[in-house]
Amino acid sequence: MLFNSVDFAIFFPIVFVLYWLLSRNLTSRNILILVASYLFYGWWDYRFLSLIIISSLVDFVVGKMIYKAESKKNKKLLLCISLIINLGFLFYFKYTNFFIDSFINAFALFGKELNITALNIILPVGISFYTFQTLSYTIDIYRNQLKPTNDALSFFSFVAFFPQLVAGPIERASHLLPQFYVKHKFNYNNVKTGFLLIGFGLFKKMVIADRAAIVVNQVFNNPELYSGVEVVLATILFAFQIYCDFSAYSDIAIGAARTMGFDLMKNFDSPYFSKSITEFWRRWHISLSTWFRDYVYIPLGGSKKGKYKTYANLFIVFVVSGLWHGAAATFLIWGAIHGFIIVLEKATNKERKKIYNKIGLLSNKFSGKLFFSMITFSIVCFAWIFFRAPSFDTAMTLIKSIPTNNFIIFFTDDLYKLGLDRYQLVILTLAIITLLMLEIINRRKNLVVFLKNQLFVFRWMVYLSIIFIIIVFGVYGDNDTSQFIYFQF
Amino acid sequence: MLKFYIKSLLLIIITVVILKVSDSFIIHDELLHYNIEKLYKEKDSCDFVYLGNSLTRRSYNAPYIDSTLNTKSICLASEAQHFYLTNSIFEDFIENKNLYPNKALIITLSPWQFKVLNEQKWWHFLQMSALDELSISKNYFSNIKEFYSYKDLPKIFSTTIRFHSEIPSQIVQTSNKMKVFNNIDPNGFVLGINSKLNKSQREEKKGISSYIDSYTKSIAETEQKELSDKSVEVLLNVIEKCKSKGIKLIFITPPSIDALYYSGEFGQRKFIKELLKSNSVSYIDFNEKFKEIGLTFDDFNDFAHLNKEGNRKLAPFMVDFLAETLDIEIKKNIEPKSEVIDEGVLDTTIINTNNLAKHVLEFNKWGKVGIVSKWLNNQEVQIKRDAKVKSSFVHTGDILVEEGEIYEASIKAKLSSKDAYIGLRILGKYPDRVDAVFDIKNQKVLGVNTYGNFTSGEANIELSKKNIIVCKVKSRVKGEKLKVLLGPTSILNKLPSWEAQTDIKNAVTILPLSLVFKKVND
Incomplete structure (x- = not known):
């Protein structure tokens, strides 16, 4: 079920009302969450519910067994069972065809033709998210950082919690699971801010992301037709599309959970204002970055095994992160670009600072902030080309075409042949400017608190404006653009 | 909690009210809206009521026909209108005896008006523009079910929302503007389209003369292909209701280039022809008179629609057909035939007493x-x-x-x-x-x-x-x-x-x- 669908608009208010009717009885409430979550997921394809149930069951049982196991060897063995089952599902559904294709291509390089055909495998929505969530539970128990739960209902609800089930934030059991053990009281302000977050998320998704997607799809699906500024424009729009798409999902997830008294972790923090790629990753998909930090980077040795090992670990983490996003060479390159730049930033940190100080390019001044943000944004955008392009060849075609001088399109009607007419482009531009301004203001002053302190009439005008902007200027309906991008990961 | 529910309800009510108020300022298809409103409000009797799709609007030169036959016409057609909607508009219209035309109800008929599915968004939007006009009708809900899923709900609910969606811009307009089509006729006909087929379009249909020559024969030789049960049902519904109410019904297929080429529809064209014949309904397929009318690529705006010159050429043939079918005297003869013959030498910038x-x-x-x-x-x-x-x-x-x-x-x-x-x-x-x-x-x-x-x-x-x-x-x-x-x-x-x-x-x-x-x- 999509957050930006009529289905969800009917589903959520019903769940919300029932939830608060049953809120006094913990068991009933959690049963409702579980049923609602399975319904939410099964709406897409009920067959794949079995994967979530198996994954939940395995980790619930294995978690207990790890905790009870006395020898480290047994604990390790049990952890391996959990990893094999969970990652087994993930690898089978996500990476089988990638490896088959890679084998075929590798053998083709040596002139041998392998007679294997790719399997017809459907990728279950959100498998990467809930797999990582359940894995963190088992690993934390293995590390003695968490006690296993005896409450199966709460655990199953934690794994399948519908607001964040298919696209995160990837929650840790230590943070979310205890919230299923306690009753929540109806808190008017939490509910209100929750709905505001949902509204803001819908604005980003429906007004910006889905509108930008029209241009992006047009250019990236027809790379041979476009060049120069068209490619640059589409890439910049993709940067906003993916940010607004993914952060919108997180906002709606956090907002929906908050209306029911749950607190989910922050997943985005104005990433395009980052002044370096290192900072970008502290602000982008925070739940995944911290997951990789805790469960991949640190186990690899983190930064404690020398400079070069640290660089290697960082690079590995980003390559793995790239592959987590998708089983394709383009994602691998995307991860590698980020890994390479982060290593470069780390390796040249002192030298760069010296140079910047010498030329007076200070990151605490506006000009410095602007410069570093622009550089970071440009690198991020360049990497997005690989992320978005359907193939490596497409990405290269687009990159090669960038130097073409066709600024003339800004003075002709060609600009409107990218899928959006003048009116739609104006809406998109205004919406992006509004978003950036809100983020700038929000960094200085909490907008929710600011709004709370305003006059009733003003507040209602803001609420109505949000509703009207979404329903009137939103792009919605059954089409390719209305899907959330991160559903595929 | 109660406070929250009350405020939420209030917010929803205000939203709906504002939407409905803003809806009243925006309509999708002024031509249809304007004419339905005019017909219902004025209750002024007219001689011809035209129903159908864009072919109706762009093919029939009503001012010419009316001035020649001394009649009054009104057009209730809308762009890409599906025949189920035509039937619904007809159903609404037939309820009110005051609105019956004095001479005939003229409905455009082509197999593609019965197509069950069209995945393109604009097609659905265009149905909505007609559907909007049925808001008080029982047919409204049956048509919603026919054309839309509940997922289209926000768009179905409000014209304001649709207005800002991906509707073809030339169809969208506010009620105080009449700028959608140039030279719009006050009664809903679109007769001022000057553009002609471009070079590549002409190239694409290079061998058209053989299609023109073989059209009638091809249909005659093709095996009949029935329309769907529901399509036949609505078609017979219109025929039977017109008979029972004493309304003279005429079906017309205007000329179009596509009609000559879509051999897949020939069977259905034959079926329609036979069905109407067996029900004694007047019908003419002007594609059979393509050559006689003298239509060329210059007379079409695209492969489906006549342009200004095309509908001028068709007009005298329409007049002849209507006069003959309805036994009307051509009272004000403005020499329609000679106008067609003079076509090549007419210069619209210079007027003489002849033109x-x-x-x-x-x-x-x-x-x-x-x-x-x-x-x-x-x-x-x-x-x-x-x-x-x-x-x-x-x-x-x-x-x-x-x-x-x-x-x-x-x-x-x-x-x-x-x-x-x-x-x-x-x-x-x-x-x-x-x-x-x-x-x-x-x-x-x-x-x-x-x-x-x-x-x-x-x-x-x-x-x-x-x-x-x-x-x-x-x-x-x-x-x-x-x-x-x-x-x-x-x-x-x-x-x-x-x-x-x-x-x-x-x-x-x-x-x-x-x-x-x-x-x-x-």
């Missing part, structure tokens, strides 16, 4: 100075001064004349119950002219005079039929080209400057199609 009728049909193209015009129905236009301080008049283009001859200009106007005056001028090279001012309340000529080299000026006013008067002015003229000017004036204005600034922003109602400019004998 003036064509120019008159295009009142929207008349020159307008300081005038706001508003069609009141398919015959009458109110022309009003938009300011007191400047000259105000409407005028024809240049009309070629023979020097030294006497010419007469006449125009019909609506009799006024209030003080109203109309000025009429035949203008040569300044200051050559004849001016006349008429009191259209008291049916008097207030004055007539010639200036410059014009001589022998005369004017008269007479009652034509109830409430309609004819104002005439004539003079011996000088020069090769003349213009006819007319407009509202005041009793305070002097005769030679009736069009100049005046004391009030007065208005008169004229019948522009009645303008006659002719040479008269001494």
